[in-house]
Amino acid sequence: MDLPEIPGLSAEEGAGGLTKLVVDLPSCRGELYLHGAQVTEWTPAGHEPVLWLSPQAVFAEAHAIRGGVPICFPWFGSGPDGDLSPAHGLARTGPWVFAGAQRHGDTVRITLQLTRDGVADRAGANHWTSDFRATYTVEFGSSLTMTLDVDPADPPTQSALHTYLRVGDVRQVAVTGLDHHHFFDQLTGETRTHHGTVTFTGETDRIYHHTNEVRLSDPVLGRQVRIAKSGSPHTVVWNPWIDKARQLADVPDDAWLEFVCLESANLSQTLRMCTSISVDSLK
Numbered sequence: 571m572d573l574p575e576i577p578g579l580s581a582e583e584g585a586g587g588l589t590k591l592v593v594d595l596p597s598c599r600g601e602l603y604l605h606g607a608q609v610t611e612w613t614p615a616g617h618e619p620v621l622w623l624s625p626q627a628v629f630a631e632a633h634a635i636r637g638g639v640p641i642c643f644p645w646f647g648s649g650p651d652g653d654l655s656p657a658h659g660l661a662r663t664g665p666w667v668f669a670g671a672q673r674h675g676d677t678v679r680i681t682l683q684l685t686r687d688g689v690a691d692r693a694g695a696n697h698w699t700s701d702f703r704a705t706y707t708v709e710f711g712s713s714l715t716m717t718l719d720v721d722p723a724d725p726p727t728q729s730a731l732h733t734y735l736r737v738g739d740v741r742q743v744a745v746t747g748l749d750h751h752h753f754f755d756q757l758t759g760e761t762r763t764h765h766g767t768v769t770f771t772g773e774t775d776r777i778y779h780h781t782n783e784v785r786l787s788d789p790v791l792g793r794q795v796r797i798a799k800s801g802s803p804h805t806v807v808w809n810p811w812i813d814k815a816r817q818l819a820d821v822p823d824d825a826w827l828e829f830v831c832l833e834s835a836n837l838s839q840t841l842r843m844c845t846s847i848s849v850d851s852l853k
């Protein structure tokens with residue numbers, strides 16, 4: 571990799587021998603694996619890590635890393651008609667290529683790219699039917715901003731930035747911003763309207779029709795995480811709870827308490843989708 575000399579940015583051998591880019595700035599510390607273009611750490615100055623990374627995450631070419639921000643692309647789940655695999659597409663296990671980095675003040679911006687050629691030998695590659703390119707830009711600073719661009723826009727693709735947020739106790743957090751929004755409940759197949767804040771009392775797997783900011787209040791960690799977004803008409807809210815967590819080999823049995831996924835998504839047509847995470851202490 572031809573990494574330019576930028577103070578606060580280095581390339582290192584990460585877990586499983588995979589290459590990671592490490593950002594160490596006065597504003598934050600962060601890590602980005604080329605495998606899956608996966609952000610695995612963002613710790614803004616004065617705060618604890620904002621992202622959850624499973625202690626049992628598998629770092630290997632064939633596996634998606636459990637935690638951080640996996641990219642679901644070019645389809646979400648099993649795709650619009652429910653017949654595609656692997657789950658959540660090919661990008662999260664794809665060999666993304668370094669395409670540039672710059673430093674602006676106390677921010678480092680890194681760009682990675684993935685093309686169909688990069689995943690040609692993967693199971694499911696026959697579903698990546700067009701020669702489009704995905705470009706992913708991650709800006710590490712006092713906020714974390716991730717932008718996925720798809721060129722050209724045809725055929726339609728789906729995407730989600732599957733953000734695992736670390737929480738003190740998922741039973742005590744509250745998500746605001748989804749009041750009065752319709753959601754599709756992936757567990758029951760029903761579409762309903764949500765009223766009030768979202769709290770967690772069991773397995774939760776919902777796709778909200780929602781374009782605005784969501785906020786996660788965490789009284790245990792004493793902070794509020796804000797997720798702003800653009801180009802994203804859907805927000806996915808997921809926590810596996812007890813039984814589903816036990817079925818996930820790369821999630822410790824009691825780790826369902828420690829994270830919630832709030833995913834900016836576009837399940838209709840991705841052109842450019844951006845999500846920006848910031849964190850404030852609760853007074």
Ligand code: BG6
Binds near residue numbers: 647775806833
């Ligand atoms: C969420 C989906 O985005 O990802 C859930 O809504 C799914 O249905 C979850 O279980 C985790 O998926 P995976 O493939 O990473 O285990």
